[in-house]
Amino acid sequence: MDNKAKYQKIFIDSLSIESAKFNEKIKYNEIPEWDSIGHMTLMSGLEEGFKIALETDDIVEFDSYKTGIEILKKYKVF
Amino acid sequence: MDISKDIEKIKNFSTEVKKNILEMAFTAGASSSHFGGALSIVEIISFLFSHKMKIKKNNPNWIDRDRFILSKGHACLAYYAALCEVGYITKEQIKTFEKDDSDLLGHPVINRKLGIDFSNGSLGMGLSLGIGVAIALKKNKKENNIFVILGDGECNEGSVWEAAMAAPNLNLSNLYAIIDNNNFQQTGSNKEIMNTDSLYKKWSSFGWETKEVDGHDIEKLCKIFEESEQSPKPKAIIAKTVKGKGFSFSENNNSWHHAVLSKTLYEQAKKELI
Amino acid sequence: MIINERNIKVWSTIGSRATFGIAALELAKEVDNLMVLTCDVSTSAGLDRYRKIYPDKYLDLGIAEQNLIGVAAGLASEGFNVITTTFAPFQTIRCCEQIKVNIGYMKQKICMVGIASGLTLGNLGFTHCCIEDVGILRTIPGITIISPSDSLETVKALEAAIKSDKSIYIRLTGSSNNPIVNDKDYTFEIGKSIKLREGKDLTIFCAGAMVYNCLEAAKILSEKNISCSVVNMHTIKPIDKDAIKKASEKSKLIVSVEEHNIIGGLGSAIAEYKAILNNSPKQLIIGVDDIYSKGGSYKFLQEKHGLTPGKIVDNILQNLK
Numbered sequence: 001m002d003n004k005a006k007y008q009k010i011f012i013d014s015l016s017i018e019s020a021k022f023n024e025k026i027k028y029n030e031i032p033e034w035d036s037i038g039h040m041t042l043m044s045g046l047e048e049g050f051k052i053a054l055e056t057d058d059i060v061e062f063d064s065y066k067t068g069i070e071i072l073k074k075y076k077v078f
Numbered sequence: 079m080d081i082s083k084d085i086e087k088i089k090n091f092s093t094e095v096k097k098n099i100l101e102m103a104f105t106a107g108a109s110s111s112h113f114g115g116a117l118s119i120v121e122i123i124s125f126l127f128s129h130k131m132k133i134k135k136n137n138p139n140w141i142d143r144d145r146f147i148l149s150k151g152h153a154c155l156a157y158y159a160a161l162c163e164v165g166y167i168t169k170e171q172i173k174t175f176e177k178d179d180s181d182l183l184g185h186p187v188i189n190r191k192l193g194i195d196f197s198n199g200s201l202g203m204g205l206s207l208g209i210g211v212a213i214a215l216k217k218n219k220k221e222n223n224i225f226v227i228l229g230d231g232e233c234n235e236g237s238v239w240e241a242a243m244a245a246p247n248l249n250l251s252n253l254y255a256i257i258d259n260n261n262f263q264q265t266g267s268n269k270e271i272m273n274t275d276s277l278y279k280k281w282s283s284f285g286w287e288t289k290e291v292d293g294h295d296i297e298k299l300c301k302i303f304e305e306s307e308q309s310p311k312p313k314a315i316i317a318k319t320v321k322g323k324g325f326s327f328s329e330n331n332n333s334w335h336h337a338v339l340s341k342t343l344y345e346q347a348k349k350e351l352i
Numbered sequence: 353m354i355i356n357e358r359n360i361k362v363w364s365t366i367g368s369r370a371t372f373g374i375a376a377l378e379l380a381k382e383v384d385n386l387m388v389l390t391c392d393v394s395t396s397a398g399l400d401r402y403r404k405i406y407p408d409k410y411l412d413l414g415i416a417e418q419n420l421i422g423v424a425a426g427l428a429s430e431g432f433n434v435i436t437t438t439f440a441p442f443q444t445i446r447c448c449e450q451i452k453v454n455i456g457y458m459k460q461k462i463c464m465v466g467i468a469s470g471l472t473l474g475n476l477g478f479t480h481c482c483i484e485d486v487g488i489l490r491t492i493p494g495i496t497i498i499s500p501s502d503s504l505e506t507v508k509a510l511e512a513a514i515k516s517d518k519s520i521y522i523r524l525t526g527s528s529n530n531p532i533v534n535d536k537d538y539t540f541e542i543g544k545s546i547k548l549r550e551g552k553d554l555t556i557f558c559a560g561a562m563v564y565n566c567l568e569a570a571k572i573l574s575e576k577n578i579s580c581s582v583v584n585m586h587t588i589k590p591i592d593k594d595a596i597k598k599a600s601e602k603s604k605l606i607v608s609v610e611e612h613n614i615i616g617g618l619g620s621a622i623a624e625y626k627a628i629l630n631n632s633p634k635q636l637i638i639g640v641d642d643i644y645s646k647g648g649s650y651k652f653l654q655e656k657h658g659l660t661p662g663k664i665v666d667n668i669l670q671n672l673k
Binding site: 006034036037043045047048 | 363365366367370373374395398400401404528550
């Protein structure tokens with residue numbers, strides 16, 4: 001599985017979203033699953049999945065699927 | 079509707095309540111008792127226990143009973159007296175008032191067997207309890223009401239106003255706060271100690287269905303409660319009362335906030351009751 | 353609740369407050385008569401999701417803690433299973449007398465959850481820290497006091513509290529990325545401490561977020577050939593007397609570590625029992641030394657008040673001389 005596919009899977013698993021409901025436009029607080037608790041679960045899932053430790057600023061900035069991709073470039077995931 | 083029979087019933091109940099109060103005050107002896115503040119609520123508590131409240135004689139734990147909280151717990155002489163008249167406390171038991179190991183102390187201690195549903199005495203707490211009960215009754219789909227008697231001095235407590243703010247927000251139409259406005263607190267008059275000014279304005283500004291009434295006029299009590307019934311808001315009844323009402327030596331005399339009832343005065347009081 | 357490795361890790365990341373929120377959500381599914389009451393702290397207590405999904409089992413009473421306890425007691429008197437929560441100082445001290453009368457005296461059963469206790473919110477100053485709650489509540493008869501060591505233990509404590517017929521205060525400490533003390537499911541019993549490490553020289557009793565620090569301290573001490581037992585005394589009241597007795601028989605030194613004033617908390621509770629034992633060793637009470645210091649980050653305050661693993665080690669070494 002490449003990292004893009006892995007990234008998507010982590011999103012779906014961590015936020016417990018139905019696959020059918022998932023799309024790349026999702027944003028923090030725009031879907032019920034991605035609330036503050038969902039967000040921390042997602043961050044934890046990404047750290048575990050990609051073996052990285054996210055900085056606090058990045059956790060705060062991470063507000064959409066697309067923004068996440070940009071942030072993860074810093075950690076050489078993409 | 080002929081309410082004269084109801085008024086007669088409530089009046090008789092009040093007389094018995096006063097008799098019981100005298101007995102307990104005398105029994106207390108040198109320990110003294112909160113005589114004045116109990117007398118100011120005699121008609122109110124008699125109206126509630128003999129007429130307004132849905133309760134069953136001799137069955138204090140009836141699940142469908144209306145609930146009652148004496149937030150001004152030091153007025154317990156009147157409370158125990160009323161509980162005696164509805165068969166929850168015996169005449170023998172009221173003789174144990176303030177005695178060692180008694181179930182009947184100078185402030186009510188929770189005792190479901192005796193119909194004392196809550197412990198009170200530390201002022202300012204009863205209305206919050208009442209809110210919790212009112213919410214629970216609605217959630218359990220019960221049509222019952224909950225009646226809380228507070229003192230006017232008690233309205234100094236901030237916690238009263240926390241509760242007063244919450245109840246209208248929670249749409250508690252089944253909650254009645256009856257304020258015993260006898261104008262006195264322990265050390266002196268309300269005006270001297272901490273002027274509460276217009277309790278009517280305060281409670282109605284908080285969003286309660288607020289009424290003022292002569293707290294010793296049984297007919298007016300009946301009328302005012304009937305008028306308020308339909309309101310969707312919680313009800314605040316500001317009862318204008320006289321501390322120590324009913325006996326010549328105690329009326330409006332703040333020394334009777336907490337005092338010893340001597341044998342002489344006890345005998346005199348019994349004569350005044352007839 | 354499903355307790356597995358993944359959840360344990362997630363709960364650790366999100367911290368004990370958010371874990372409490374998740375646990376409450378699960379409880380609401382099973383407990384029909386559950387009511388969660390708060391004082392304007394939904395997000396801070398991890399209850400946003402709960403509030404949206406179970407509005408009928410949730411009540412926000414605004415910033416009015418005295419009313420909170422009275423309302424909770426009224427609900428409890430009518431058969432509801434009630435949890436109250438707000439920041440620890442307001443949950444315990446602001447409405448202390450209401451707790452005494454309604455919970456201690458009248459015995460209305462309520463589970464109180466004090467969030468961000470100890471020094472977590474030190475950057476907001478000591479009004480938002482709590483180093484007094486255990487000491488104050490210990491003096492009110494009838495209240496069990498539990499200080500969970502990590503997020504998993506928070507879940508266990510809450511589940512136990514809901515089942516119990518006693519009133520319980522759960523003191524939540526630590527922040528997000530709460531270190532894991534319990535890495536798999538285990539049996540949690542109110543009143544029974546858990547020995548996490550066996551050692552022959554001394555015994556460290558601890559609770560809450562300090563448990564992890566004490567385990568780290570014990571590792572450092574073992575490198576210096578000092579062998580420590582570490583006991584998670586999650587239930588501070590009623591205290592596990594048996595554990596204290598056993599430790600007193602075997603150890604040269606008893607140490608207690610708490611994110612609380614040294615007066616009145618875990619250390620005092622241990623000392624009170626230890627005092628009646630014949631031939632018990634000295635006790636070193638480590639905690640906040642009865643002072644409101646200047647504020648700062650959680651890490652800064654742990655350092656300042658001798659609660660980091662390194663500082664705990666130094667203190668113990670000094671007292672072993």
